[in-house]
Amino acid sequence: MGLREIKMGRTRRQIADHAFALFVTQGFESTTIEQIASAAEVGTRTLYRYYPTKESLIVDFVESSLGAAVDELRKQPDDTPLPQALYTMIETVLRVSREDTERVLAVYRLAEQAPSVKARLAEQALRWRNDVADEVSRRTGGGEHAGLVAALTAASAMNIIDITMRTWVMSGGLRNPDAVAEQILRIMHEGVPMPTAPVLSQSS
Amino acid sequence: MGLREIKMGRTRRQIADHAFALFVTQGFESTTIEQIASAAEVGTRTLYRYYPTKESLIVDFVESSLGAAVDELRKQPDDTPLPQALYTMIETVLRVSREDTERVLAVYRLAEQAPSVKARLAEQALRWRNDVADEVSRRTGGGEHAGLVAALTAASAMNIIDITMRTWVMSGGLRNPDAVAEQILRIMHEGVPMPTAPVLSQSS
DNA sequence: AGAAATTATGGCAGTGGGTGTCACGATAGC
DNA sequence: GCTATCGTGACACCCACTGCCATAATTTCT
Numbered sequence: 001m002g003l004r005e006i007k008m009g010r011t012r013r014q015i016a017d018h019a020f021a022l023f024v025t026q027g028f029e030s031t032t033i034e035q036i037a038s039a040a041e042v043g044t045r046t047l048y049r050y051y052p053t054k055e056s057l058i059v060d061f062v063e064s065s066l067g068a069a070v071d072e073l074r075k076q077p078d079d080t081p082l083p084q085a086l087y088t089m090i091e092t093v094l095r096v097s098r099e100d101t102e103r104v105l106a107v108y109r110l111a112e113q114a115p116s117v118k119a120r121l122a123e124q125a126l127r128w129r130n131d132v133a134d135e136v137s138r139r140t141g142g143g144e145h146a147g148l149v150a151a152l153t154a155a156s157a158m159n160i161i162d163i164t165m166r167t168w169v170m171s172g173g174l175r176n177p178d179a180v181a182e183q184i185l186r187i188m189h190e191g192v193p194m195p196t197a198p199v200l201s202q203s204s
Numbered sequence: 205m206g207l208r209e210i211k212m213g214r215t216r217r218q219i220a221d222h223a224f225a226l227f228v229t230q231g232f233e234s235t236t237i238e239q240i241a242s243a244a245e246v247g248t249r250t251l252y253r254y255y256p257t258k259e260s261l262i263v264d265f266v267e268s269s270l271g272a273a274v275d276e277l278r279k280q281p282d283d284t285p286l287p288q289a290l291y292t293m294i295e296t297v298l299r300v301s302r303e304d305t306e307r308v309l310a311v312y313r314l315a316e317q318a319p320s321v322k323a324r325l326a327e328q329a330l331r332w333r334n335d336v337a338d339e340v341s342r343r344t345g346g347g348e349h350a351g352l353v354a355a356l357t358a359a360s361a362m363n364i365i366d367i368t369m370r371t372w373v374m375s376g377g378l379r380n381p382d383a384v385a386e387q388i389l390r391i392m393h394e395g396v397p398m399p400t401a402p403v404l405s406q407s408s
Numbered sequence: 409a410g411a412a413a414t415t416a417t418g419g420c421a422g423t424g425g426g427t428g429t430c431a432c433g434a435t436a437g438c
Numbered sequence: 439g440c441t442a443t444c445g446t447g448a449c450a451c452c453c454a455c456t457g458c459c460a461t462a463a464t465t466t467c468t
Contacts, residue, residue, distance in 0.1 A: 003434095003435065004434090004436080007435095007445090032424065032425085034424085043446065043447035043448070044426095044447080045447050045449095046445080046446055046447060049446085054424095054425065054426090083397055083400035086397075086398075087400055089399075115327070116323075118330075119320075119326065119327035120323050122323065122329070123319070123326040125326070140397075148367065148371070148384075148387060148391055149391055149397075152388065152391060152392065152396045153396050153397050153398070155367065156363075156396060156398050156399070157398075157399050159359040159360075159363070162359070163356065166355075167351075167352070183349060183352060184352055184356065185399065185400065187349060187352055187353055188398055189398070192353060193287055193344075194287060194290075194357070194360050194361075194393070195291040195293075195360070196287035196288060196291055196393075206464080206465075207463095208415080208416080208465075211416090211463095211464095212416080215416095236452090237453080237454065237455085238453085247417065247418035249419070249420095250417055250418060252456080256455085257455080258454065
């Protein structure tokens with residue numbers, strides 16, 4: 001199609017790649033935007049047009065590669081049982097992590113050394129959770145307390161992903177993420193200790 | 205009980221109060237550190253010694269007032285049933301919100317208009333969740349997959365708090381947080397749709 | 409109580425992330 | 439090819455944040 005789009009796409013990837021390389025070798029905070037810009041052979045002003053903040057150089061990668069998981073959820077036929085649809089989403093995340101191990105691990109390591117990155121990633125996770133909640137809500141329709149149920153369901157799914165990834169990353173990418181996720185599912189189905197209100201423990 | 209400590213405490217509160225007032229009236233991003241400093245009658249350099257980042261002016265408030273909830277959890281006798289101990293923690297959060305409604309609502313509103321604040325708050329929530337997981341782990345001791353169970357338990361508790369607060373805030377502080385929390389607990393105990401691996405649905 | 413050691417303060421200069429503006433040059437549409 | 443459009447990058451600028459240092463307040467020691 002447009003030559004313009006192609007070039008812009010190239011530039012965008014150039015910037016992200018050089019940024020990642022510099023971040024990994026020098027650390028996030030001690031790498032300046034100017035360094036990245038000159039490494040990618042663009043002006044700093046141009047760089048900011050592609051990535052509005054320094055953190056977005058990292059966060060956007062997660063956004064694009066893991067955001068695909070939500071799309072996957074949305075793409076499931078409406079009559080797919082919710083649990084299965086959610087599991088498909090989880091599988092998508094795990095697949096991406098398997099295919100792009102280096103980067104995913106790098107992201108976690110960078111987050112560990114740069115508070116602002118960690119913060120942005122955390123916020124992104126919340127946004128993502130809300131998207132999932134909306135989709136769950138759309139699928140289940142509006143029953144009583146539909147909003148709360150959807151929110152809880154989405155939160156559970158996100159917990160699985162989050163804990164799986166964390167466990168996987170802490171093992172340095174050695175443990176099999178699928179096995180971890182399955183383990184977690186098993187635990188959840190067996191029942192996890194949950195907070196109980198005194199008033200509830202009586203009535204039930 | 206040095207005079208020094210007293211004065212510093214006063215200064216600290218002065219700064220936070222003026223910062224909050226300015227944030228609420230002018231918005232977070234359009235309020236400069238200099239404005240806050242001169243309003244609190246301190247040098248900007250001094251302000252930075254009390255609050256290392258602009259966001260911390262807000263986040264520290266949440267940290268101190270809601271961090272008390274984790275302390276509350278830690279303070280529970282070791283033989284307290286875990287679900288009950290966790291519920292006590294939740295109650296503490298709700299109590300603080302009830303006592304300091306204005307500020308809590310202001311924090312949420314500020315987070316809505318300032319991405320960096322939202323991000324820092326999200327990260328803080330994650331740190332907090334890890335603290336809870338550690339405490340849960342300490343209480344339950346190390347069984348099989350103890351880490352995963354603790355992580356899931358802590359995450360569940362955090363979900364309850366998070367969703368309760370969100371629902372409460374979205375109602376403008378009108379709905380009774382305790383009632384919301386109870387509703388959520390009821391839903392959780394009745395069972396929430398959870399992701400299921402195909403392999404699991406067969407074996408169990 | 410007074411001198412000496414300690415420590416909070418705030419000013420100044422400087423780094424770096426991020427934005428508005430604008431002239432230039434490349435692409436797209438005719 | 440000619441013109442409208444749009445990406446580019448340079449410049450000036452704002453502001454969050456830091457290192458450094460002289461000063462002033464507090465604490466401690468005698």
